[in-house]
Amino acid sequence: MTSRETEIANKITTYLDDATAELKAGTVYRLQLARADALARLSDPQRIVAPELAHALAGAGVGRLAPRAPQRPGIWLGLGIALFAVAAGIGWQQWRAFQDTKDFEELDAQLLSSDLPIDAYLDRGFQNWLKTSFDR
C-alpha cells in the first residue's frame, strides 16, 4: 500500500468513525449481530455454501436456476460418455456376433462339403489311426 492510499484509508476511517458515533443504539446493535454472523461464517465454510444454494433456489422461480445448471457439466458429460460406452459395447458385440456367423458359415460350408463324413472329424479312434499311419 502506498502512502497516498494509506492517507485515503485513514480519512475514510475517520469519516466512518464519526458517522458511527452518531448511529442510534438499535442500529449499532444490529450491525454488531451482522458482524458476529459474518465472522462465524468465515470460520465455518459450510455455512457459506448454504446461503448460495438458498439464493439459487430462491431464484429458481424467476428463471435463475437455468443459468446455474452448467456449474456441474461433469455429470452431463459423464452421462454422455456412459451412454456412448454402452452403445459402443453393444455395437462391438453386434459386430462380433455378425463376424462369428460369417466365420461359421464359411467353415461349415467347407466342412460339410468335404470328402470326409462328419463322423471322421469326431472319431478319436480315427484321429489316432491317422497319426499312427502318418508317423510310420
Place this chain on the structure above:
Amino acid sequence: MAQDVVRSLIAAVAAAFALAVTPATYAQITFKSPAWNELSPQERQVLAPLAPDWDKLDGQRKQKWRGVAQRYPSMPPDQQQRLQQQMQSWSQLTPEQRRVAREQYKSLKALPPDKKQEVRQKWEEYQSLPPERKRELASRPATGHSMTPMRPPQPPPQSGPTPAGVPAR
C-alpha cells in the same frame, strides 16, 4: 469434489461398458429369424434337409444357414450333394461336438497336400478295421489338441435319420 466426480465418471463408464460386453448381452443380440415360408424358393430347396428343425433354430443359426445356401450355387455338384447329405446330421450334433469337428477339420486342412490326399483313403482303411482295434485306438489319449468329447467308435455306416439332438449352427 472434482476428484469424486472423476472417480464416479470412471466407475459409471466402466460399469456401462462391462454391462454392454457381457455374454448375456451377446446372447440377447437379435438376428432376423425368418420362418421357413419366408425363405426364398432357392433357399428352401438347398436347406430342405433342415426343414423339420428350422423353427427350433435361433436367428443366428438361421442366418448362418442362409449364408451357406448363398454359397451353394457356386459349389461343384459333388460338394453340393455332400453338403445336403450332411446338413441334418450336423444339425443333430451338440455345440461341443460341432466345436470339436470344426477344430479337427481345421487341423486336417492344415496338413501338407500329399498327406491331405491320403486322409480319405485312411478313413476307408479305418472303416475296415475290426471293432476291437477301433476300440483300442479310441481308448488312447487324444492326439494334438483336445478332442473331447468324441464319439465312440461308430458301427458300420448305415442310412436313415440320426437321433434327434440339439439343433446346430
